[in-house]
Amino acid sequence: EIVMTQSPLFLPVTPGEPASISCRSSQSLLHTDGYTYVDWYLQKPGQSPQLLIYLGSTRASGVPDRFSGSGSGTDFKLEITRVEADDVGIYYCMQSLHIPLTFGGGTKVDIK
Amino acid sequence: QITLKESGPTLVKPTETLTLTCTFSGLSVSTSGLGVGWIRQPPGKALEYVALIYWDDDRRYSPALRSRLSIIRDTSRNHVVLTMTNLDPADTGTYYCVYRVGGRDGYTWGRGTRVTVSS
Numbered sequence: 001e002i003v004m005t006q007s008p009l010f011l012p013v014t015p016g017e018p019a020s021i022s023c024r025s026s027q028s029l030l031h032t033d034g035y036t037y038v039d040w041y042l043q044k045p046g047q048s049p050q051l052l053i054y055l056g057s058t059r060a061s062g063v064p065d066r067f068s069g070s071g072s073g074t075d076f077k078l079e080i081t082r083v084e085a086d087d088v089g090i091y092y093c094m095q096s097l098h099i100p101l102t103f104g105g106g107t108k109v110d111i112k
Numbered sequence: 113q114i115t116l117k118e119s120g121p122t123l124v125k126p127t128e129t130l131t132l133t134c135t136f137s138g139l140s141v142s143t144s145g146l147g148v149g150w151i152r153q154p155p156g157k158a159l160e161y162v163a164l165i166y167w168d169d170d171r172r173y174s175p176a177l178r179s180r181l182s183i184i185r186d187t188s189r190n191h192v193v194l195t196m197t198n199l200d201p202a203d204t205g206t207y208y209c210v211y212r213v214g215g216r217d218g219y220t221w222g223r224g225t226r227v228t229v230s231s
Contacts, residue, residue: 001175039218047223048208049159054218092159096219099172100161101151 002026002095006104012112013083021107023076023093029056030073037097040069040078043106044089052091053078085111114138118209118225124199125231132225134209135191142185143167145214148192150183151221154205162207165192199229 003026013019029036036056041049051060053069056076066081080087088111093104116139120132134148141148149164149172163183164172173181182195196203209222 035216037216041218041221048221051218051220055216060218094159099164100174101149101164102161103159105158 001100002029002098002102004093004095004102004104006091006093006107008107009105011107011109013080013087013109014112015085016082019080019083019087019109021078021091021093021109023071023078023104025074025076025095028073029076029095029097031097036072037095038069038071038076039094039096040067041092041094042087042089043092044086047089049092083109083111114220116209116211116220116222118207118222120207120225120227122226123228123230126199126201126229128199130194130196130199130203130227130229132194132196132207132209132227133191134194134222135189136211137190139211139213140187141167141190141192142187143213146211147213147215148185148209148211149219150194151208151210152203152205153208153224154202157205162196163194201229203227204229 005024007022029038038056040053043049057069068079070077090106090108092106115137146167150162165183180197206224206226208224210219212219
């Protein structure tokens with residue numbers, strides 16, 4: 001199975017400042033169809049995960065443009081241009097190129 | 113508006129069988145391109161894939177759990193049922209139903225159902 005490795009584990013952030021989370025996969029997530037099958041999810045405290053980004057860089061419906069995804073092959077990044085208090089929670093990357101779907105270990109984002 | 117709701121027991125004894133149901137409203141489980149699955153999360157831990165079933169009844173199980181799992185679609189009741197046998201306390205956690213239509217969009221998650229395995 002594909003192993004997803006996230007960093008950092010914890011990310012204290014200051015409102016208004018940028019934040020960045022990295023995710024690395026054990027093999028390329030580029031499909032022969034030309035798409036890269038990595039998603040980003042945010043699990044807010046006490047809630048289920050919600051989709052932020054799919055196909056590496058496409059924002060899900062309703063997701064603010066403060067969030068952006070980038071990367072290719074095996075290295076990916078989620079960036080928040082200006083963190084807001086509502087952005088706290090655990091961020092997960094997930095690959096859907098191959099079954100089993102596999103997840104990074106999560107990055108806990110909290111306000112300093 | 114599409115909604116999904118997980119249901120099942122909150123407490124199960126070790127060695128017993130768990131049956132979880134994910135019921136859809138506003139979306140038919142026969143929709144072409146639909147994939148419905150289960151992801152679980154042990155308390156305080158990361159997310160773990162369990163199983164997926166597609167609109168054409170293609171089933172994909174976690175290799176680690178395969179021997180204990182069954183997933184089916186019930187089109188008459190518009191729901192997906194996951195069965196897990198021989199439960200262990202390590203199976204304790206929140207079980208989320210997820211779905212996506214088409215092979216590229218990300219997954220939408222249900223609110224989850226909490227399962228405790230304890231005698």
